[in-house]
Amino acid sequence: MFPFAPHLAFWQTYYSCKEAGVFSISTGDGKVMGTDGNIRLMDRVKPTGIIGIPTFLYHILNQAVQEGKRFETLQSLVLGGEKVPAGMRRKLTYLAQQLGSTDVSVVATYGFTESKMAWGECPHPLESESGGYHLYPDLGLFEVIDPDSGEVQLDGQPGELVFTPLNARGTTVRYRTGDIIDGGLVYDVCPYCKRRMPRLMGNISRRSDIKEMRLGKIKGTLVDFNELEKALDDVDHIGAWQIEWRKINDDPMKLDEIILHIEPLGTENEEQLLHIVTERFKALTELKPNRVCFHTSAEMREMHGVGTELKEKRLMDHRP
Ligand SMILES: [Zn+2]
Structure with missing residues (x-):
């Protein structure tokens, strides 16, 4: 379900299935x-x-859940193109269960354009820790370095990922990805599949993200949107959400106002959800949304531009 576009996620999927003889x-x-x-x-x-x-x-x-569909054959949901907060894994697993697939693995992938390939996590139960991204040492070499000194780190130490393709035509360089991994590179046996491939452990974040931090000002307060997105994804009873900011009465001279649109998921208690989400928001931004609006999932699809936009619109700035 990747968009038809000349990007790695689409082509990796296409060629992987083709080479493996998987009907896709x-x-x-x-x-x-x-x-x-x-x-x-x-x-x-x-x-x-x-x-x-x-x-x-x-x-x-x-x-599909709302239409009462049954998809009982699902074994894996493989995710690419966006970060996968723990809350998103839980929600996808929960939806798959409602469709009748009780034993589904949610698998994250890591890849970047320059690598011309991507690496998947080992499937693992939702409640256990990830076994990390499994690497293919015959195709490329990963190192983890201290981003400041450039020294190679010990196994399991955090640092910046450096990738050297061993078998890629036209690109033989030792490439600094700018991505920071917090669990480093490990070589012991994978606890799930028992393979001995090297694995990348923990969370990966762009070093440039950390520098830029996607900061934005709401009502004069500096807000880190990466953290805010993660926090909202992690609330169990929020499905889709959107943050909208605009000027009061659309008057450019007036103050900013912030409206949080959410779709309740698996709860009837809007009062409680309102409380949880307002507190989360406040903890991260020191601000309270002016309004929280509840929506159906069809409304949220419309607002996200599903099917019309390249990427779902989760942050909407309507300020003039
Ligand atoms: Zn494994």
């Missing part, structure tokens, strides 16, 4: 077939795995 269909996310088309296709082929961008996958599975 590319739907090109919502733009070509719409969310309805994606669901109809799932109905026909009964897939064992889906690969796509987390937010889009979330919308598809959620709509």
